[in-house]
Amino acid sequence: MNKYFFSIIIVLALSGDYLAQPDLKIEPRNIRIEDVFQRYDYTLIYNDGDQPLSIDSLSPSSDYYILDFEDHQQIPLIINPGDTVRLNVILTNFYNITVSDTTDTIWVYSNDPESPRDLRIKIDFFDDDYGNCFGFISDDNLNPLENSKIYFFYYGIYLFDSTSTDNAGNYSKLLPTGNYTVAAEKEGYRVMFSGNTPDPFYAVSVNLDSGQTLNVDINLPQITNSLYSVSGTVIDSTYGTPIDKGVVVIRKGTHTPTLMKPGTMAADSNVYAGFIKSDGSYNVLVEDSSYYFIQGYSEYYLPTYYNTQNYSSVFWQNADSVFIDNIITSKNLFVVRDSSYGGGGAYGYITLPPTEDYDFNGITILAKSLDNNLLYAYNFAKEDGNFYLSNLPYGNYQLVAQKIGLPNAVSNVFNISPQNQNQNALNIKFTLTDIGDGNSIIPRTVQLYNNYPNPFNPSTKIRFSIPNVIASETRQSALTTLKVYDVLGNEIATLVDEEKSAGTYEVNFNAAGLASGIYITTLQVNSIRLSQKIILLK
DSSP states (O other): OHHHHHHHHHHHHHHHHHHOOOOEEEESSEEEEOSTTOOEEEEEEEEOSSSOEEEEEEEESSSOEEEEEGGGOOSSEEEOTTOEEEEEEEEOOGGGOOGGGSEEEEEEEESSTTOOEEEEEEEOOOOOOEEEEEEEEEOTTOOBOTTOEEEEEETTTEEEEEEEOOTTSEEEEEEESEEEEEEEEOTTBOOEETTTBSOGGGOOOEEEOTTOEEEOOEEOOBOSOOSEEEEEEEEETTTOOBOOSOEEEEEEOSSSOOOOOTTOOGGGOSEEEEEOOTTSEEEEEESSOEEEEEEEEOTTBOOEEOOTTOSOBOSGGGOOOEEESSEEOOOOEEEOBOOOOSOEEEEEEEEOOSSTTOOSTTEEEEEEETTTOOEEEEEEOOTTSEEEEEEEOSEEEEEEEEETTSOOEEOOOEEEOSSOSEEEEEEEEOOSSOOBSOOSOOOSSOEEOOOBSSSBSSEEEEEEEEOGGGOOSSOSEEEEEEEEEETTSOEEEEEEEEEEESEEEEEEEEOTTSOSEEEEEEEEETTEEEEEEEEEOO
């Protein structure tokens, strides 16, 4: 009897260890997305077991969603027994929803014995109106280019779909109704956009209505000199992971990026483009050895310029040029996610300075939330000066516009609400004056940007930023000095010496009475001190 009793105790003990395991629970198990203003929801994933739970992957049935764990935690993710983590779900590609997509599933893979577990999604709206976009892709001599890749950008920024040409250079694609920009790519040829331009700023968009057929033909000039190129990776600045789709634009320029002039032939332009590959890499060929600016666009991310500090640079004033005289590598671009998930729209028009030197092309408009200081949706101004931004959640906003060569401009404050889901007739007015006082973008860190131009003769502009975090409960400003020294440490000039509130500032330094050479600009904000070299070349 004792022998059998002892055996039973061993079996029970082993069974107890064997049964120790993680137990994944999802609450709520169902998410319902009711309309374009309710495209954000979340669920809680918790470990109801007695062993650590490892979330190995998330597998949605479609690519319509942005999935984000709280505090930007990355997979593989360990959840200890009794702990909970929040999973945020944003429906992004809502304009592609059809009746067959109104129910969906996100599979959660883990070391749970019953893995995978499912999170069910119900979408209460869809649109089954389609049209057809077709065209002919050829070289400059109108010879057909087979196996060219064709890309369709919804409202000019969302890479909606793609296809390829047949052996006669033809393509055809059914697309949901909406506004599109078309682009074509083939190895050995320049990337071109609808309207036969290499510059997406100048791309001609088309409106596709239900049942309509639209023709978009594109000619691709051959690249005659492929000795020079630049490559790198486009990276999510929060997670450090590669971004697998988008466009990279290369613009010639040393101190200021180049804008294509209206009527310029593609072969004579200083703008080149390339598409981001599935591994996040890009490689763009250029035909001349020169300085270039690198700019990246990816859907659901804010546009960015390359800079040597390796942080996201939305505005051209904070970018650095790259000298391309060979095969240049590792010029990585860092992008910040565009968190737009609403259905609001902002319509308006641009006012330019009263001079013939400027046109409406090359203007990017972004929406800045006044509720959280984040930048949201962006788009480009049209050739007639009108613009439209979509996907805005409810809240208070101000639009910020940038055009290469001009200071940034802003609109009046407006509100998106259930009673006013679209705001019309918003005006953004550019001026030729310097920025002077702080502009509408509140920076996150103290920054001393590269001066421009650099080298300079005899004057240059110096920009710096002060964040909100330097302010205390009793002080809403910081003691700020900006000085210029020679290489021996002698003070040459004091450009700023006063209290400054949070914002971005720009001052002019005139060195007409100084000798050529290297000088040092030093910014001090409270206890923070930053320095940059500037070069006076007469």
